[in-house]
Amino acid sequence: MSEQLTLYLHKISPYSEKIELALVEANAPYRGYQVDLSNKPEWYTSRVNPVGKVPAVTYGGPNVDPDDPSPLSAKIAESNIILEFLADLYPDSGLLPKDPVLRAKVRFFIDATTKYLEGASYDFIRGQGSYDSVLKGIEFIQGLLEEGKGFAVGDHYTIADACISPHLARLKIVTETDTGKFPVGMGYKLGEELKGPKFAKFTKYVQRMLDRPSLKQIHDEEYVTTFFKTRFTERVQ
Ligand SMILES: N[C@@H](CCC(=O)N[C@@H](CS)C(=O)NCC(=O)O)C(=O)O
Structure with a gap:
């Protein structure tokens, strides 16, 4: 057991x-x-x-x-x-690949998510950070994604995907509902910008992660949206 x-x-x-x-x-x-x-x-x-x-x-x-x-x-x-x-x-789960180079890439992706996306997006949501920092973070992450591959690293879901997905799910809320302490409209603006050709690789990856059954099982979008709306009510007009 x-x-x-x-x-x-x-x-x-x-x-x-x-x-x-x-x-x-x-x-x-x-x-x-x-x-x-x-x-x-x-x-x-x-x-x-x-x-x-x-x-x-x-x-x-x-x-x-x-x-x-x-x-x-x-x-x-x-x-x-x-x-x-x-x-x-769970070494056989594929959460970390066996290959040392791929393992390093998974760890680098996690490090990059933590350093460049996590902080930038929450600062933005809290009205304490800049729109440009979020875009820069997204650009950095997009640069790590390999064309034609469905995951952060290699051909399998790893802890790199698990690390970034909750942040992507929250960015979806922000860009679809404009919820955050940033100036009104900036959430929608970010959503529109991400739909452009420049971010096509990132957006495709995001959709794949959001469609993952594991995310649908554990992420309560309605609850998080309501929390964000309650928490981030004071807005800059
Ligand atoms: N660096 C930590 C961050 C964890 C964190 O900030 N958790 C928040 C919830 S999102 C928390 O527990 N806040 C309650 C508190 O600080 O009292 C990690 O990656 O686990």
Whole structure:
């Protein structure tokens, strides 16, 4: 019997979604536990993740209730590290290719997503970043995509795809509903710009990731959209 794996997550969190995507793609058994981020339980910070953020996983140890985590399980946090952990746990899932060059490319893609897309897009949504930084990040990511291939790296879904997909799903919301603290219309403008020939490779990849059954299974678009609309109400006219 395999070791227990509990994922502490929140529906709004793109970082949590990365992990759920990898788990679903690997067909891995896991228990998900929603952490109330607005009223975080004390045991979560003291016994699971001292930083208090989601996602985190407990692995191994006895089968206990998620809200009573055992000191005997391993505790692992930081989404990109958990992604690597899952690829190690499920070496035959293809989450990380066997070939060293492709493995390096997967890690580079994750690094690039984290450095150039993640921060830029959330700063933009929060009204703290520039439109141009988002486009630059997208351009960088597009440059990494190989023509004619359906995935971030090689011919198989990897943790690189799992890492970027939640951010793509949120960019879809922003560009289709214009929700964010940026000046009115900038979300739609971004959507129109991405439809142009310059971003054709990126847009095709995005659509493929959004159509993936794993994303449809774990991503609650309505919930995230409502959260964004509630959270980002003050607008620059
Ligand atoms: N670098 C972390 C970021 C995790 C993160 O920022 N999680 C947010 C939710 S999206 C969180 O838990 N916020 C609650 C808090 O900071 O109290 C990762 O990649 O796992």
